[in-house]
Amino acid sequence: MSLVDTAEIIDLDFQNVPIIDLTDIRSNDAEKRRKLVDNIRDACMQVGFFYVKNHGILDSVTEGALEMAKNFFNLPMEIKMEIENRKTPNFKGYSPLLSGNNDPDGAGDLQEGFEFGWEAPPNTNESMDSGANGVMDGANVWPSEVRVPGFHTKVLQYYHAAVNLGKLMFPLFAMALNLPETFFDDKTQHSAALMKLLHYPPQIGPVDDRIIGIGAHTDWECFTILWQEPGIQALQVLNSEKKWINAPPIPGTLVINLGDQFARWTNDIFKSTVHRAINRSSVRRYSIPLFFGTDYNVKLEPMPSCVSPDRPPKYEVITAGEYVKARLQATPTPIDDKPYTINMDFQDVPIIDLNGMISNDPTERRKLADDIRNACVRVGFFYVKNHGIPDSVTEGAFEMAKKNLDFLRKQRWNAGDLHQGFLLVGQDLPDIKLTNSEAQFDTDSGYNGAMPGTNISPDAASILGLRETIM
Ligand SMILES: O=C(O)CCC(=O)C(=O)O
Ligand SMILES: [Fe+2]
Numbered sequence: 001m002s003l004v005d006t007a008e009i010i011d012l013d014f015q016n017v018p019i020i021d022l023t024d025i026r027s028n029d030a031e032k033r034r035k036l037v038d039n040i041r042d043a044c045m046q047v048g049f050f051y052v053k054n055h056g057i058l059d060s061v062t063e064g065a066l067e068m069a070k071n072f073f074n075l076p077m078e079i080k081m082e083i084e085n086r087k088t089p090n091f092k093g094y095s096p097l098l099s100g101n102n103d104p105d106g107a108g109d110l111q112e113g114f115e116f117g118w119e120a121p122p123n124t125n126e127s128m129d130s131g132a133n134g135v136m137d138g139a140n141v142w143p144s145e146v147r148v149p150g151f152h153t154k155v156l157q158y159y160h161a162a163v164n165l166g167k168l169m170f171p172l173f174a175m176a177l178n179l180p181e182t183f184f185d186d187k188t189q190h191s192a193a194l195m196k197l198l199h200y201p202p203q204i205g206p207v208d209d210r211i212i213g214i215g216a217h218t219d220w221e222c223f224t225i226l227w228q229e230p231g232i233q234a235l236q237v238l239n240s241e242k243k244w245i246n247a248p249p250i251p252g253t254l255v256i257n258l259g260d261q262f263a264r265w266t267n268d269i270f271k272s273t274v275h276r277a278i279n280r281s282s283v284r285r286y287s288i289p290l291f292f293g294t295d296y297n298v299k300l301e302p303m304p305s306c307v308s309p310d311r312p313p314k315y316e317v318i319t320a321g322e323y324v325k326a327r328l329q330a331t332p333t334p335i336d337d338k339p340y341t342i343n344m345d346f347q348d349v350p351i352i353d354l355n356g357m358i359s360n361d362p363t364e365r366r367k368l369a370d371d372i373r374n375a376c377v378r379v380g381f382f383y384v385k386n387h388g389i390p391d392s393v394t395e396g397a398f399e400m401a402k403k404n405l406d407f408l409r410k411q412r413w414n415a416g417d418l419h420q421g422f423l424l425v426g427q428d429l430p431d432i433k434l435t436n437s438e439a440q441f442d443t444d445s446g447y448n449g450a451m452p453g454t455n456i457s458p459d460a461a462s463i464l465g466l467r468e469t470i471m
Contacts, residue, residue, distance in 0.1 A: 002305070002308070003045075003177065003178065003266075003269050003305050003306055004269070004305075004306065004307070004308040004310070004311050006045065007045060007268075007269045007311070008310075008311075010045050010046055011046065012046060012239065012240035012271075013239050013240045013241045013243075014046055014047045014239050014245065015239070015245060016245060017047055017049045017050060017051060017237060017245065017247045017255070018039070018042070018043045018047065018050050018051070019050070019051040019052075019053060019250065019253065020036070020039045020040060020043060020050050020051065020052050020053070021036075021052075021053050021054050022036070022052045022053065022054050022055050022056070023054045024036045025056075025168050025172070026168070033172075033175075034175075036172065037172055037175040037176050038176075040172050040173070040176050041176035041177075044173070044176060044258055044262075044270040044271065045269060045270065045271065046271070047237070047271065047273065048237075048257055048258045048270065048271030048272055048273030049237050049247060049255060049256070049257040049258075049273055049275070050255070050256055050257075051247075051250055051253040051254070051255055051256075052253060052254050052255075052256055053250075053252055053253045054252075055165055055253075055254055056161075056165065057158075057161045057162065057165060057254070058161070059252075061154075061157050061158050061161050062158055062161075062227055064150075064154035064157060064158065065154055065155050065157070065158035065159075065197070065227075065288060066229070066286055066288075067154070068148060068150060068151045068154045068155050068197075069114070069155075069197040069199065069286050069288070070286065071148045071151065072114060072143055072148050072151060072197065073112060073114075073197075073199040073286075075143070075147060075148070077096070079143070079147060080094045080096070080112075080143075081094065081096065083141045083142070083143060084096070085115060086099075088141055090117070091115065091328075092115055092116050092117060092139075092140050092141050093114065093115065093116075093141040094112070094113070094114050095112060095113045095114075095115065096112050097110060097111065097112045097201070098110065099112075100113075100214075100331075101215065101331075102214055102215035102216065102217035102276075102331075103212075103215025103216045103217065103276070105210065105215075106210050106211065106212065106215035107210040107211045108211060109212070109213065109214045109215055110200060110201060110203060110211055110212065110213050110279075111198050111199060111200045111213050111214055111277075112198075112199050113196045113197060113198045113199070114196065114197040115194060115195070115196045116140040116141075116142070116155075116159075116194070116195055117140060117192070117193065117194050117195075118163075118190070118191070118192075118193050119139075119140050119156060119159075121156060121157075121160050122152070122153060122156065155195075155197070158227075158288065159193075159195050159290070162195070162225050162227075162254075162288075162290040163191075163193050163290065163292075165225060165254075166191070166193065166223070166225055166290065166292040167188070167191075169223065169225075169256070169292075170184040170185075170188055171183075171184070173222075173223070173262070173270075177266060177269075177270075177303055177305055177306070178305045179303065179305070184294065187294040187295055187298045188294050188295065189295055190295045190296075191292060191293060191294060191295065192221060192291070192292070192293035192294070192295070192296060192320070192324070193290060193291070193292050193293075194221075194290070194291045195288065195289070195290045195291075196288065196289050196291075197286070197288055198214075198286065198287045198288065198289070199284060199285075199286055200213040200214075200234065200277065200279040200284065200285040200286075200287070201279070201284055202279055202280070202281060202282045202283055202284060202285075203278060203279055203280050204280075204282055212276055212277070212278045213234055213276070213277040213278050213279045213285070214276055214277045215276055216238065216274050216275070216276045217274065217275070217276070218259065218260050218263075218272045218273065218274055218275075219257060219258075219259035219260065219272065219289075219291060220259050220260050220261065220291065220293075220323065220324050220327045221259045221260075221261055221291040221292055221293035221320075221324070222258070222259055222261045222262045222265075222292055222293045222294060223256055223257065223258050223259055223262060223292050224255075224256065224257050224258075224259060224289050224290065224291050224292065225254055225255075225256055225289070225290045225292065226254060226255040226256070226257065226287060226288070226289045226290075227254055227255075227287060227288040227289075228249040228255065228285075228287045229249060229285050229286045229287060230249045230251050231249065232249065232279065232281045232283065232285045233246055233248040233249075233281065234277040234278055234279045234280075234281070234285050234287075235247040235248070235249075235255070235275060235276075235277045235287075236275060236276055236277070236278070237257075237273055237274075237275045238273060238274040238275065238276075244276075247275075257272075257273065257275065258270050258271060258272050258273070259272050259291065259293075260272045260323065260327075261293055261294070261300055261320055261323060264300040264302070264314075264315045264323070265300050265301070265302065265303060265306075266302070266303060266306045267302040267303070267306040267307055267311060267313055267314055267315070268314055269306045293320055293324070294320050295320065296319060296320050296321025296324065297319055297320075297321060298319060298320050299317055299318070299319050299320075300315070300317060300318060300319065300320055300323060301317050302314075302315070302317075346378055346379045349379060349381045349382060349383060350371070350375045350378075350379065350382045350383070351382070351383040351384075351385060352368070352371045352372060352375060352382050352383065352384050352385070353368075353384075353385050353386050354368070354384050354385065354386050354387050354388070355386045356368035358388075
């Protein structure tokens with residue numbers, strides 16, 4: 001059956017992501033290779049995602065890159081920001097938390113990243129950049145060796161292992177499309193091969209569907225080789241019934257998923273499937289995608305095997321580089337068009353000047369609101385100064401508290417279920433009738449929030465001035 005005919009009848013409501021054994025990827029046995037190609041074709045047409053096992057990348061190499069990713073993301077924010085990707089013309093470098101927003105309905109991606117592109121292995125004579133890759137071309141930026149010893153070497157080691165795997169995959173994809181094995185050879189001379197180290201902090205607290213690790217999206221290049229940290233479920237893939245299917249890490253495997261360039265090239269016969277990642281594991285999660293494409297000057301023309309009178313070309317022909325550039329320009333920017341610069345590993349509690357609270361100047365009020373938001377998101381604690389409570393009033397209350405500590409201790413357990421006693425719930429200012437040792441304030445305050453009820457206060461004669469001072 002032709003590819004087009006198969007595509008018409010294939011079942012797309014997959015319930016899991018298939019696992020493909022790559023043992024025969026280099027085999028000279030035509031039959032074994034054919035079997036492997038058939039499995040890849042089925043996965044590409046049905047799911048757009050598959051795991052690969054026996055991929056040949058050594059665990060020690062992957063572990064080296066992971067260790068370096070952890071060391072890098074542990075650096076203080078200001079050091080990471082020295083190589084922020086916005087400072088480089090080709091988007092290489094560090095991207096802080098919430099600086100990306102893959103899903104336009106989302107409130108930002110809760111991940112930080114480090115991105116770099118093609119670079120020859122150290123100690124070779126190849127030039128640093130690949131020459132022909134348009135918008136993403138140019139040198140990488142790296143944290144200094146002093147900051148993260150071994151980072152450059154170990155990360156590049158994993159990068160080259162993954163790039164080599166990617167190069168082995170192209171002939172298999174070509175065969176799966178009934179094309180000669182060599183079809184992509186002249187189109188992948190300077191392959192776009194962008195790698196990202198990603199760190200997803202745990203998403204704890206109330207579930208907010210608008211904030212997730214990486215919002216629903218498709219990848220842009222031909223295919224992605226994704227390493228995900230073992231033991232942490234986060235990645236999900238959308239099937240044709242709009243159901244999110246978990247793609248948990250499987251030890252010893254990598255995930256390969258197709259991107260939009262393959263979908264365009266194959267007239268959607270190969271699926272570029274929507275996916276997202278949410279880290280609700282309560283621990284940090286790391287992942288490392290490598291986005292693998294053709295040279296950027298290659299035209300994404302529908303392949304003859306993927307077009308028929310009933311299935312005319314769906315996409316206009318553009319080059320791979322033009323496509324990536326268009327996607328880059330269409331990427332939604334985060335709130336306020338500027339990233340939150342959040343360091344979750346805060347080392348201090350910020351001090352916020354509340355002077356702006358009484359200001360009529362919208363800029364000053366905006367600044368105050370931004371400061372408060374940053375403190376809330378980053379720390380959950382902040383000092384306030386210029387809060388308007390006179391020192392004399394606080395000192396009076398403090399004085400009374402000190403004087404009457406013994407009394408307070410004694411009365412503490414009489415406060416009852418409402419936890420009142422020394423915690424004063426909003427009341428009218430005292431309409432005080434000091435009658436007995438359990439003197440009470442007027443309880444009908446009209447303020448009935450969560451904790452309405454009667455306050456208790458000490459005997460007025462023995463603790464003269466306590467209530468007046470506190471209230
Ligand atoms: O971290 C993951 O599991 C997915 C990452 C991803 O989809 C991407 O970076 O495009
Ligand atoms: Fe992705």
